[in-house]
Amino acid sequence: MALYEYRGVAPRVHATAYVHSSASVIGDVIVGAGCYIGPCASLRGDFGAIRIDEESNVQDNCTLHVGHGKTCWLGVRSHVGHGAVVHGARLVRNVLIGMNAVVMDGVTIGESAIVAACTFVKSGMQVPASTLVVGVPARVVRMLTDGELQAKINATNKYCELAALSSVTIRAIDQAASLPAEKSENK
Structure with missing residues (x-):
């Protein structure tokens, strides 16, 4: 994993968390137990702090950042x-950002709320718990069903499993070793 100290402050990653080697984790960042940080994620705790509580996941190509003296909290x-x-938001327990x-x-973002894919949530918005938020700009469209809430929990469970498996099974390999041997053709 790529961890970088910034102005004397180093990231802290729990021993049971998985941070992909291509992710960048800079400065005042704490990654909790059982978290998954995917390939090419950028967590920049340079201007402020980033806190990622246990069993959270930040998937491929995500960016977490924050304004001066503020905290981005998952x-x-x-x-x-x-x-x-x-950027500088607070996600309460069991939130899904699409x-x-x-x-x-x-x-x-209130507990168990879902922000749909490609949604833009403007500065200062307060999203109620267990709601679905969509659009540009974001608007609350309805309460989530019990089935949708359970599906979110199931998806997060899969990422918790992925964090545990990745810690023990992902390893870099030599590209040449990954290619099948060429067959010689007799003509």
Whole structure:
């Protein structure tokens, strides 16, 4: 994993968390137990702090950042989808941020809420618990069903399993070793 100290502050990653080797974790960042940080994720705790509570996942190509002196906080079992940007927001427990969504400064996403893919949540918005938020700009469209809430929990469980498996099974290999041997053809 690529961990970088910034101005004397080094990231702290729990021993049971998995951070992919291509992810960048810089400065004042704490990654909790059982978390998964995917390939090419960027967690920049240079201007402020980033806190990722246990069993959360930050998937491939996500960006977490924050304004000066602020904190970007992902509560327990937060789920940040591929390519999403979370900038200085607070995600309460069991939140899902969809792929390529953008969540801005001063936003609070309530417990078990879902922000749909490609949604833009403008600065300062307060998203109620257990709601679905969609659009550009984001708007609350409805309460989530019990089935949708359970599906989110199931998806996060899969990422918890992925974190544990990745820690013991992912390893870099030599590209040449991954290619099948060429067959010689007799003509």
